[in-house]
Amino acid sequence: MEGVNAKTLRRMAALLGYDWPDEELEALLPQVEKSLEMVERLDALALRDVEPALQYRIV
Amino acid sequence: MTELVWKPISELGRLIAGKEVSPVEVVQAYLDRIEALDGKLKAFITVCRDDALAAAKNAETAVMSGQAVGPLHGVPIGLKDLFATKGTRTTGGSKILADWIPEDDATVVARLKDAGAIVLGKLNMHEFAYGPEGLNAHYGNAWNPWDAHTHRMPGGSSSGSGVAVAAGLCAAALGSDTGGSIRIPAALCGITGLKPTYGRASRAGVLPLAWSMDHVGPMTRTAADAALLLAPMSGYDPRDPTTSVLPVPDYRAALTGDIKGLRVGLFRPFFLESAGMVLRQAVEGAIKRLEEQGAVVEQVALESAAHVAGASFAIVAAEALAYHDEWMRTRPGDYGADVRDRLRLGAFVSATQYLKAQQARQLIRNEVDALLAKLDVLIAPATPIVAPPVGQTEVVVEGERHDVRSSLIRLTRPFNLSGHPVCAVPCGFTVAGLPMGMQIVGRPFDEATVLRVADAYQRVTDWHTRRPPVGQDAPAAPSPLSSPPRGERAG
Numbered sequence: 001m002e003g004v005n006a007k008t009l010r011r012m013a014a015l016l017g018y019d020w021p022d023e024e025l026e027a028l029l030p031q032v033e034k035s036l037e038m039v040e041r042l043d044a045l046a047l048r049d050v051e052p053a054l055q056y057r058i059v
Numbered sequence: 060m061t062e063l064v065w066k067p068i069s070e071l072g073r074l075i076a077g078k079e080v081s082p083v084e085v086v087q088a089y090l091d092r093i094e095a096l097d098g099k100l101k102a103f104i105t106v107c108r109d110d111a112l113a114a115a116k117n118a119e120t121a122v123m124s125g126q127a128v129g130p131l132h133g134v135p136i137g138l139k140d141l142f143a144t145k146g147t148r149t150t151g152g153s154k155i156l157a158d159w160i161p162e163d164d165a166t167v168v169a170r171l172k173d174a175g176a177i178v179l180g181k182l183n184m185h186e187f188a189y190g191p192e193g194l195n196a197h198y199g200n201a202w203n204p205w206d207a208h209t210h211r212m213p214g215g216s217s218s219g220s221g222v223a224v225a226a227g228l229c230a231a232a233l234g235s236d237t238g239g240s241i242r243i244p245a246a247l248c249g250i251t252g253l254k255p256t257y258g259r260a261s262r263a264g265v266l267p268l269a270w271s272m273d274h275v276g277p278m279t280r281t282a283a284d285a286a287l288l289l290a291p292m293s294g295y296d297p298r299d300p301t302t303s304v305l306p307v308p309d310y311r312a313a314l315t316g317d318i319k320g321l322r323v324g325l326f327r328p329f330f331l332e333s334a335g336m337v338l339r340q341a342v343e344g345a346i347k348r349l350e351e352q353g354a355v356v357e358q359v360a361l362e363s364a365a366h367v368a369g370a371s372f373a374i375v376a377a378e379a380l381a382y383h384d385e386w387m388r389t390r391p392g393d394y395g396a397d398v399r400d401r402l403r404l405g406a407f408v409s410a411t412q413y414l415k416a417q418q419a420r421q422l423i424r425n426e427v428d429a430l431l432a433k434l435d436v437l438i439a440p441a442t443p444i445v446a447p448p449v450g451q452t453e454v455v456v457e458g459e460r461h462d463v464r465s466s467l468i469r470l471t472r473p474f475n476l477s478g479h480p481v482c483a484v485p486c487g488f489t490v491a492g493l494p495m496g497m498q499i500v501g502r503p504f505d506e507a508t509v510l511r512v513a514d515a516y517q518r519v520t521d522w523h524t525r526r527p528p529v530g531q532d533a534p535a536a537p538s539p540l541s542s543p544p545r546g547e548r549a550g
């Protein structure tokens with residue numbers, strides 16, 4: 001995944017209100033990159049006409 | 060030590076109902092065994108000695124006064140420590156909830172108590188169910204009882220459930236399964252684990268890991284015992300809006316032993332092909348046993364399997380962090396380092412990615428449904444590896460290095476996404492004596508067929524009757540069942 005570094009993680013975490021130590025976010029970076037690569041592979045699927053597996057039932 | 064602790068539930072229930080054995084005697088036998096072995100095994104976080112004995116005394120009184128009792132009456136069970144228990148602390152394997160005492164039982168706990176089951180205690184688990192290794196920094200690492208000398212992973216996250224059932228510390232246990240947390244410890248500990256269909260058993264009162272992926276189910280020594288527990292656990296619960304209103308069938312009646320003409324699909328690509336050779340041989344041996352009983356087997360593939368990891372990660376990571384959000388702001392230091400890191404990953408999953416993952420999930424479910432439109436069940440290994448030593452982070456399978464955690468969940472989590480019912484059963488042992496498991500996957504809400512196949516397999520094999528070396532006090536009685544021919548044994 002392009003553009004992800006420890007600074008990005010810090011900013012994202014801060015935007016969400018998490019005060020996580022820089023060194024721990026730095027150490028997390030390889031896992032974040034690996035995980036987001038897996039997620040990005042979902043883009044290869046034809047999902048446009050697929051409704052997500054979520055539903056709201058009022059009754 | 061008494062042989063009582065090894066009795067199948069069906070037999071134990073019959074002995075109790077027939078006044079041949081007192082529930083007090085049964086509970087005491089398990090408590091004695093816990094006392095003797097759990098210092099090493101660390102299967103329990105909390106042992107409910109006094110409550111269990113009091114419940115056993117009440118159960119005995121009911122029997123002696125002639126009350127009608129069911130098959131679970133007086134049967135001692137253990138609960139993964141994320142099932143809420145009224146008046147008994149429920150830690151989730153965490154420091155954060157170390158002192159939480161719920162005011163109500165989880166629905167499935169209440170239903171099992173109503174059916175006569177007696178809760179022996181709360182079982183060890185990976186912290187907040189977020190890890191397939193089954194390790195726990197706060198309460199100690201449970202010990203896989205199949206290796207007396209090397210501390211091996213029991214598998215998780217329902218580690219204590221797997222260990223306790225395998226080592227004869229309870230007759231059965233409950234587990235939860237978000238990526239394989241019932242089936243992985245079942246496979247690594249050599250027991251039977253059933254993940255029912257999503258919506259079959261209530262999650263109310265169960266600490267969540269990921270709401271849309273969590274399942275609860277029984278962990279037992281036999282499929283027949285799993286059927287006995289599943290019945291009262293199943294059915295609609297107004298406290299859990301995802302539970303189904305579909306009627307609950309008679310699971311015991313489904314265990315006919317007859318699988319003649321049953322159409323079986325064997326998952327080879329991704330599943331069998333990613334397992335080590337000995338494990339592949341074990342599953343192929345199991346397939347032969349099913350064919351000998353009249354099943355018709357064909358090879359199948361799950362084309363969407365390559366997307367399971369991405370979809371599963373995005374859903375579980377996002378939902379898990381949502382649940383833990385407040386504690387991750389205020390008490391991040393109270394989590395174990397591994398779980399804290401996994402929870403943090405959820406912060407970097409966008410809403411769009413989460414929804415794409417839920418879309419991909421539909422495709423995966425549709426593909427499994429399509430296979431089951433022409434087949435009755437699907438078979439796959441439960442794990443591609445056997446229990447690794449605690450502390451090991453990589454394994455070599457067929458010359459390739461793999462991360463232990465990813466390997467453990469690789470073959471189970473497709474069916475958390477799809478929601479289909481799956482039963483994991485032991486299907487062999489390595490030469491080192493470590494158990495191996497296979498999964499039997501069925502149509503939605505067709506646990507009856509899944510259990511029928513598992514039971515039929517167990518009628519002609521004896522893997523599930525073996526006893527682990529830890530706590531081995533008496534040799535197992537010779538099985539009246541025919542064992543697989545020597546050449547088919549995996550170990």
